[in-house]
Amino acid sequence: MVETTGPLLTVQDLGRPGLASLGVPESGALDAGALRLANRLVGNDEGAAGLEATLGQVTVQARGSLVVAVTGAPVPVTVDGRGHGTGSAVTVPDGSRVELGAPASGLRSYLAVRGGIAVEPLLGSASTDLLSGLRQPLGEGDEIEVGPDPETPVPPLDQAPVRPPTSGVVELRVVLGPRHEWFRKRALRTLAKTRWVVDQRSNRIGLRLDGPELERKVTDELPSEGTVAGALQVPGNGRPVLFLADHPVTGGYPVIAVVVTKDLPLAAQAAPGQEIRLRAVPGPDLSASGDPA
Amino acid sequence: MLPCGDAAVLVEVDDLETVLRLVAAVEAERESGGFEGVVDVVPAARTLLLRCRPGGRALGRSVARLRELELPDEPPAPGEEVTIPVVYDGEDLDDVAELTGLSPKEVVEHHQQTQWRVAFTGFAPGFGYLVGGPSSAWGSLEVPRREEPRTKVPTGSVGLAGEFTGVYPRSSPGGWQLIGRTDAKIWNPRRKSPAMLAPGNLVRFEQVDV
Numbered sequence: 459m460v461e462t463t464g465p466l467l468t469v470q471d472l473g474r475p476g477l478a479s480l481g482v483p484e485s486g487a488l489d490a491g492a493l494r495l496a497n498r499l500v501g502n503d504e505g506a507a508g509l510e511a512t513l514g515q516v517t518v519q520a521r522g523s524l525v526v527a528v529t530g531a532p533v534p535v536t537v538d539g540r541g542h543g544t545g546s547a548v549t550v551p552d553g554s555r556v557e558l559g560a561p562a563s564g565l566r567s568y569l570a571v572r573g574g575i576a577v578e579p580l581l582g583s584a585s586t587d588l589l590s591g592l593r594q595p596l597g598e599g600d601e602i603e604v605g606p607d608p609e610t611p612v613p614p615l616d617q618a619p620v621r622p623p624t625s626g627v628v629e630l631r632v633v634l635g636p637r638h639e640w641f642r643k644r645a646l647r648t649l650a651k652t653r654w655v656v657d658q659r660s661n662r663i664g665l666r667l668d669g670p671e672l673e674r675k676v677t678d679e680l681p682s683e684g685t686v687a688g689a690l691q692v693p694g695n696g697r698p699v700l701f702l703a704d705h706p707v708t709g710g711y712p713v714i715a716v717v718v719t720k721d722l723p724l725a726a727q728a729a730p731g732q733e734i735r736l737r738a739v740p741g742p743d744l745s746a747s748g749d750p751a
Numbered sequence: 752m753l754p755c756g757d758a759a760v761l762v763e764v765d766d767l768e769t770v771l772r773l774v775a776a777v778e779a780e781r782e783s784g785g786f787e788g789v790v791d792v793v794p795a796a797r798t799l800l801l802r803c804r805p806g807g808r809a810l811g812r813s814v815a816r817l818r819e820l821e822l823p824d825e826p827p828a829p830g831e832e833v834t835i836p837v838v839y840d841g842e843d844l845d846d847v848a849e850l851t852g853l854s855p856k857e858v859v860e861h862h863q864q865t866q867w868r869v870a871f872t873g874f875a876p877g878f879g880y881l882v883g884g885p886s887s888a889w890g891s892l893e894v895p896r897r898e899e900p901r902t903k904v905p906t907g908s909v910g911l912a913g914e915f916t917g918v919y920p921r922s923s924p925g926g927w928q929l930i931g932r933t934d935a936k937i938w939n940p941r942r943k944s945p946a947m948l949a950p951g952n953l954v955r956f957e958q959v960d961v
Binding site: 684 | 753757761802871
């Protein structure tokens with residue numbers, strides 16, 4: 459049972475890819491690698507549903523004995539007040555309380571339970587999609603069902619070595635385009651030079667970045683077009699929004715650049731107030747046929 | 752073709768008609784196993800976004816294939832026919848009449864008489880962008896978006912913007928000109944076909960009282 463949720467507590471798995479043509483975002487764990495790891499630690503399928511905590515501060519009480527693991531943003535984990543680390547499987551006796559404190563760095567922590575969180579899948583996924591209103595965030599007093607034990611045993615691993623997210627400047631690589639030519643040259647320099655600050659109003663839909671205005675060269679209205687996670691869309695105020703997993707599948711503002719896939723989990727761990735630097739890297743070669751690698 | 756990160760490409764074409772023919776060609780090939788590694792195909796007014804599995808060769812292969820693709824002469828065959836009951840009492844009906852030079856009654860008639868077709872979906876789950884057929888009166892209903900978008904448009908609102916009409920599947924901010932409302936369940940994720948306004952579907956609007 460959920461006793462406290464912190465700022466936002468949601469059920470997430472690996473999302474709903476392939477439904478963009480119906481207007482449905484991919485959604486899913488923002489730091490998918492962390493959820494996969496948490497699941498492996500308790501012997502689950504990597505894609506099992508777990509809990510995504512934002513800024514920790516979560517308390518859940520076990521009904522029956524459970525095995526859990528916490529990954530992602532490193533938080534103090536206690537079971538009935540006894541300290542445990544993140545990145546390892548912990549047995550929780552019936553009636554005990556698991557508490558996640560506030561993260562030392564990063565933003566999103568993942569709690570996997572052996573057996574996975576059992577919720578009715580919507581469009582093939584357990585994920586909570588804030589844009590679409592597919593499933594609501596968890597609230598105090600909510601009961602969460604746990605699925606049956608998987609066949610795989612809990613692996614005999616003590617502690618999974620992972621590098622925690624930085625509390626300093628987050629560096630993200632970006633590929634310019636598709637609409638960088640709609641901006642002044644100066645805006646492209648500003649994009650790369652600025653230490654963008656993650657705004658408080660950021661959420662699973664996108665990170666709002668605060669900084670100088672990115673000035674447009676072309677001021678026409680852009681017919682809505684498909685967008686991807688990682689897209690830096692620049693609305694009328696000139697400050698980019700970095701799209702995360704619950705982003706709308708189309709957008710009517712130009713996208714100046716897109717964060718490379720591998721750096722998306724880093725973006726997902728950038729906390730409000732933290733600084734972000736965007737570094738342009740060459741994109742895939744679209745002119746030649748064959749392997750872009 | 753415009754780059755869109757390391758795993759997607761945005762194909763820009765001249766008009767919606769070409770987008771639909773391009774989608775038809777891509778989807779036909781996907782059905783026979785082509786475009787391996789493509790996760791999502793997102794058509795829009797002037798573009799088609801092709802998103803691939805990251806890290807592999809899917810993007811490079813897809814781009815190469817796109818270049819060789821022959822477009823069919825016609826857009827894809829239409830899907831289901833649906834009728835949507837509408838109460839035409841939208842707050843912007845008078846503005847639309849003024850912008851189009853029609854009377855509010857004529858706006859309603861044009862909207863009802865047009866055979867609409869869902870060109871693509873976007874903005875929100877189940878939000879279809881509907882266009883009229885070439886022989887219909889839809890062209891006269893082209894209006895810009897509202898200067899000031901509304902912070903909250905109620906579920907079921909029927910609106911116009913640019914060359915499109917559409918129905919808000921759930922309450923959200925929005926800038927379309929509202930001409931009416933429907934209680935049809937446009938979007939239901941628990942239904943076998945969650946989107947009533949799925950791409951390709953043919954749509955008629957039918958005036959009802961309250």
